[in-house]
Amino acid sequence: MHWVNMAENQSSVVSAKNLGLTFQTNDGPVNALTGVNLDVRKGDFVSFIGPSGCGKTTFLRVIADLEKATEGQILVNGTTPEDARKNRSYGYVFQAAALYPWRTIEKNIALPLEIMGYSKDEQKKRIDHTLALVNLTGFGKKYPWQLSGGMQQRASIARALAFDADLLLMDEPFGALDEIVRDHLNLQLLELWARTNKTICFVTHSIPEAVYLSTKIVVMSPRPGRVTDIIESTLPKERPLDIRETPEFLAIAHRVREGLKAGHSYDD
Amino acid sequence: MTNTLRTKIWPVLAVLVVIIAAWYAAALLMNRTLAVEEAARKGEVLTTGAMWLKAYSMDKPLLPAPHQIVTEIWNSTATMSITSKRSLVYHAWITLSATLLGFGLGTVLGIALAVGIVHNLAMDKSMMPWVIASQTIPIMAIAPMLIVVLNAIGISGLLPKALISTYLSFFPVVVGMVKGLRSPEIIQLDLMHTYYASRTQLFWKLRFPAAIPFLFASLKVGIAISLIGAIVGELPTGAVAGLGARLLSGSYYGQTIQIWAALFVSSIVAGLLVFIVGGIERLVYRMMGARPEAQA
Numbered sequence: 387m388h389w390v391n392m393a394e395n396q397s398s399v400v401s402a403k404n405l406g407l408t409f410q411t412n413d414g415p416v417n418a419l420t421g422v423n424l425d426v427r428k429g430d431f432v433s434f435i436g437p438s439g440c441g442k443t444t445f446l447r448v449i450a451d452l453e454k455a456t457e458g459q460i461l462v463n464g465t466t467p468e469d470a471r472k473n474r475s476y477g478y479v480f481q482a483a484a485l486y487p488w489r490t491i492e493k494n495i496a497l498p499l500e501i502m503g504y505s506k507d508e509q510k511k512r513i514d515h516t517l518a519l520v521n522l523t524g525f526g527k528k529y530p531w532q533l534s535g536g537m538q539q540r541a542s543i544a545r546a547l548a549f550d551a552d553l554l555l556m557d558e559p560f561g562a563l564d565e566i567v568r569d570h571l572n573l574q575l576l577e578l579w580a581r582t583n584k585t586i587c588f589v590t591h592s593i594p595e596a597v598y599l600s601t602k603i604v605v606m607s608p609r610p611g612r613v614t615d616i617i618e619s620t621l622p623k624e625r626p627l628d629i630r631e632t633p634e635f636l637a638i639a640h641r642v643r644e645g646l647k648a649g650h651s652y653d654d
Numbered sequence: 655m656t657n658t659l660r661t662k663i664w665p666v667l668a669v670l671v672v673i674i675a676a677w678y679a680a681a682l683l684m685n686r687t688l689a690v691e692e693a694a695r696k697g698e699v700l701t702t703g704a705m706w707l708k709a710y711s712m713d714k715p716l717l718p719a720p721h722q723i724v725t726e727i728w729n730s731t732a733t734m735s736i737t738s739k740r741s742l743v744y745h746a747w748i749t750l751s752a753t754l755l756g757f758g759l760g761t762v763l764g765i766a767l768a769v770g771i772v773h774n775l776a777m778d779k780s781m782m783p784w785v786i787a788s789q790t791i792p793i794m795a796i797a798p799m800l801i802v803v804l805n806a807i808g809i810s811g812l813l814p815k816a817l818i819s820t821y822l823s824f825f826p827v828v829v830g831m832v833k834g835l836r837s838p839e840i841i842q843l844d845l846m847h848t849y850y851a852s853r854t855q856l857f858w859k860l861r862f863p864a865a866i867p868f869l870f871a872s873l874k875v876g877i878a879i880s881l882i883g884a885i886v887g888e889l890p891t892g893a894v895a896g897l898g899a900r901l902l903s904g905s906y907y908g909q910t911i912q913i914w915a916a917l918f919v920s921s922i923v924a925g926l927l928v929f930i931v932g933g934i935e936r937l938v939y940r941m942m943g944a945r946p947e948a949q950a
Binding site: 477484501 | 848849860866945
């Protein structure tokens with residue numbers, strides 16, 4: 387019944403109702419996620435923030451059909467996560483670039499295109515296009531080890547953008563990079579989002595990063611993993627780096643911190 | 655270049671010089687008694703100098719001196735037609751052809767078993783103990799039986815010897831390839847899962863390329879033991895041809911120099927084979943874009 391209602395809502399890209407996931411481990415069941423209700427709309431930039439163990443990565447992996455929910459419902463593009471995966475309706479960016487060392491950058495970007503059966507001409511067109519999107523034009527013939535960590539992560543974003551997925555799932559993609567590189571990539575990611583109109587779900591544990599990037603911030607807490615606050619950002623779409631010193635930005639960051647505190651994320 | 659000389663060639667040469675010196679000392683000690691006894695039978699008394707010369711130039715010494723072995727190798731390779739039954743080139747080629755056939759079969763068998771073990775749960779649970787058990791049987795015991803059984807069903811010549819090489823060389827390939835095919839990280843497997851890649855695509859685009867370094871490590875071991883297998887396979891055939899036959903006939907007639915010459919040739923051939931596999935490995939690594947200093 388409500389499945390039908392949710393499917394009718396065309397602009398909803400991810401829709402979770404009472405979603406829960408319990409892992410069965412040797413030490414007994416672990417409640418990774420419980421009672422998650424969330425609606426991600428087309429064109430949203432949603433950040434998931436919280437301390438480790440709050441289930442933010444698990445939630446992203448449920449969307450991607452890398453984990454199966456044990457309670458509640460979730461629809462991705464109006465279908466089950468499994469069908470969404472089979473329809474290749476999302477691109478996933480992992481914490482590490484996970485580029486194949488034996489493939490050049492352009493061959494790495496071609497990997498999903500080869501698997502999905504794109505023609506050679508189409509592959510080349512898309513490689514050139516996505517390399518330009520992540521500012522890596524001219525680096526296509528390099529091998530991953532010849533690139534810096536930030537460039538490798540940009541190449542992995544290009545790989546996720548290469549096929550026609552409107553949803554981009556990013557699991558702490560800049561977590562391993564230094565702050566200067568991270569600032570730079572945040573700026574580029576916003577530009578890319580504005581240009582491509584993708585819907586982005588972004589996991590992070592950095593408050594400034596979440597506030598700077600998002601239209602919607604989902605604050606999460608551990609034991610059991612749950613959503614404690616959902617904040618709609620009031621910041622404009624155009625965001626220079628120094629917006630992070632405005633009172634408006636700081637107010638949102640403060641509310642995120644309060645949400646984390648309410649979920650006992652700062653307890654010992 | 656000078657760096658290569660200092661870091662690679664000098665250490666090897668230094669060890670070689672020590673080995674040769676030790677060898678001459680050992681040859682003198684071991685052959686001295688033999689030389690003195692032989693002289694005593696003829697009623698001669700040897701001076702120290704004459705005794706040394708004698709110890710290093712006997713026809714059937716206990717331990718031939720290095721120069722005697724080198725001379726024998728030279729005489730039985732460079733100075734005679736390679737089709738002659740006394741040419742070591744001829745015998746080496748016989749053994750080499752069995753080695754290469756067996757190695758090829760062993761590599762294919764090893765890869766096939768590894769693919770099965772990685773992809774099929776039943777094979778994963780059942781095969782490995784048998785693969786390991788196969789290597790606990792002494793090859794010297796199983797080789798004659800295999801040759802006899804195959805002869806009885808009409809298979810003789812190259813193939814039985816090659817099969818013994820196969821029996822030895824498939825093992826490192828199975829072990830290496832199972833590990834190699836399972837070497838991709840979870841994140842790389844997850845990535846393929848998000849692409850909804852088929853098992854075939856997963857194999858050719860991820861598992862197999864990831865296993866290449868493991869494959870070459872196994873092939874280097876495999877090619878060397880393939881040669882051993884071929885030589886062992888030649889021993890029970892009644893010493894017709896091959897390096898194994900030379901070893902056998904040498905030991906029948908107490909021709910120690912001939913035995914050592916055959917041993918030297920077999921180790922030279924083994925070294926060349928490993929070197930060639932290593933060369934192919936470097937070539938493949940370069941084609942796969944490996945970082946220059948990361949090459950083995």
